[in-house]
Amino acid sequence: MKFKYIVVGAGIAGLVMAERIANELKSDVLVIEKRKHIGGNCYDYYDESGILIHKYGPHIFHTNYKKAWDYLSKFTEWNYYQHRVLTYIDGNYIPMPITTETINNLYNLNLSNNEVEDFLKEQAINISEIKNSEDVVLSKAGRDIYEKFFENYTKKQWDVYPNELDKSVISRIPVRYNKDTRYFTDRYQGIPKYGYTKMCENIIDNPKVHILFNTDYKDIINDIEHEYLIYTGPVDYYFDYKHGNLMYRSVKFELETLDIESYQETSVINYPNDYDFTRVTEYKKLTGQKTNKTTIAREYPTWDGEPYYPVPQNDYLEQYYKYKKEADLIKNVFFIGRLAEYQYYNIDKVVLNAMDLFENKIRRVK
Ligand code: FAD
Numbered sequence: 001m002k003f004k005y006i007v008v009g010a011g012i013a014g015l016v017m018a019e020r021i022a023n024e025l026k027s028d029v030l031v032i033e034k035r036k037h038i039g040g041n042c043y044d045y046y047d048e049s050g051i052l053i054h055k056y057g058p059h060i061f062h063t064n065y066k067k068a069w070d071y072l073s074k075f076t077e078w079n080y081y082q083h084r085v086l087t088y089i090d091g092n093y094i095p096m097p098i099t100t101e102t103i104n105n106l107y108n109l110n111l112s113n114n115e116v117e118d119f120l121k122e123q124a125i126n127i128s129e130i131k132n133s134e135d136v137v138l139s140k141a142g143r144d145i146y147e148k149f150f151e152n153y154t155k156k157q158w159d160v161y162p163n164e165l166d167k168s169v170i171s172r173i174p175v176r177y178n179k180d181t182r183y184f185t186d187r188y189q190g191i192p193k194y195g196y197t198k199m200c201e202n203i204i205d206n207p208k209v210h211i212l213f214n215t216d217y218k219d220i221i222n223d224i225e226h227e228y229l230i231y232t233g234p235v236d237y238y239f240d241y242k243h244g245n246l247m248y249r250s251v252k253f254e255l256e257t258l259d260i261e262s263y264q265e266t267s268v269i270n271y272p273n274d275y276d277f278t279r280v281t282e283y284k285k286l287t288g289q290k291t292n293k294t295t296i297a298r299e300y301p302t303w304d305g306e307p308y309y310p311v312p313q314n315d316y317l318e319q320y321y322k323y324k325k326e327a328d329l330i331k332n333v334f335f336i337g338r339l340a341e342y343q344y345y346n347i348d349k350v351v352l353n354a355m356d357l358f359e360n361k362i363r364r365v366k
């Protein structure tokens with residue numbers, strides 16, 4: 001077999017690359033995927049009750065990058081969903097992230113936005129250099145908020161407390177002095193109207209894209225003559241773990257279909273301090289589907305299972321840079337995506353990086 005371009009992984013990164021190569025360079029491209037489906041961790045499917053399930057956890061697309069939004073909009077219409085999350089604290093459901101509504105609900109107050117700003121600034125601890133994720137919260141909202149909302153959720157999610165995690169992790173969650181309770185405030189937000197899998201099918205709707213499922217690329221790569229490899233799997237696996245195993249946090253999803261129309265008030269509820277799961281997603285609330293049953297997923301973080309989250313801790317990041325240094329020296333292999341770049345990327349950044357890699361490198365080596 002002979003292909004000029006091979007892509008490893010049929011997740012968003014791999015599919016965007018395959019689409020660009022097929023449509024822009026008019027070249028055939030082989031995608032090798034070890035799972036039995038496309039979409040990577042964005043994959044969704046309809047369960048027996050007809051409810052669209054995000055197999056690898058709830059995925060809400062949100063971005064300020066118009067380029068990423070415009071690109072995906074060529075392949076899907078959108079359900080203009082805006083995400084809202086509640087957090088279960090001491091028997092009450094409190095809006096998350098931290099806003100005026102959170103403070104008023106939590107402490108049973110009726111403060112204005114300005115008063116909440118003063119309140120939080122009073123609670124905040126003065127930290128001269130923000131070194132980790134604990135510092136992020138303590139410096140913005142103080143110890144009580146930290147302990148109630150972040151400390152135990154983070155321990156469940158990452159198996160370490162926030163003081164051992166890079167500041168970028170909890171910086172994902174804002175503190176706002178207003179009543180905007182949306183989880184994200186990006187300009188463009190939504191969920192593909194007919195699902196992520198359908199959107200992914202549309203992305204590679206070109207006979208020049210060939211896919212091999214259920215195949216680990218290492219089993220066949222030496223049998224396929226090729227010039228360029230685009231690799232989206234775990235970077236340590238590519239190098240046979242020569243600098244040691246990188247850590248990836250995984251999640252076990254416990255699905256349950258219930259004979260009731262609605263299970264909870266909003267699509268996602270976080271449980272920082274109760275139970276072993278971190279959050280519960282009720283899928284139909286993401287899609288707006290009308291059915292008389294409902295399916296929920298409880299998320300149990302674990303070290304076993306598929307690699308989902310690169311762990312933003314200094315030791316692993318240093319280890320990753322050893323791999324990156326080597327990766328940068330290989331001229332005909334390109335590393336892209338959440339696993340190959342070992343970065344806690346959302347979908348939009350993965351799309352953007354793949355588009356940029358195509359423009360700046362792949363197109364030029366043509
Ligand atoms: P992946 O989706 O991991 O794809 C990599 C592919 O490569 C996989 O299909 C894998 O099977 C394949 N592969 C790996 N090794 C090999 C091999 N040796 N041979 C062949 N194939 C191989 N982002 C958002 O923007 N919004 C969200 O709400 C959101 N929620 C998330 C919730 C969870 C629980 C998780 C885990 C992630 C979430 N994300 C979210 C992030 C999003 O999933 C990723 O940014 C995106 O899917 C990464 O795409 P990718 O192609 O880089 O990687």
Ligand code: UDP
Pocket residue numbers: 087096149150151153154157169170172173270272
């Ligand atoms: N987090 C937390 N409590 C929450 C929500 C988030 O402590 O109720 C922290 C936790 O460390 C989590 C990180 O903030 O891993 C990022 O949260 P996000 O919701 O972005 O996580 P994801 O959807 O990527 O799993």
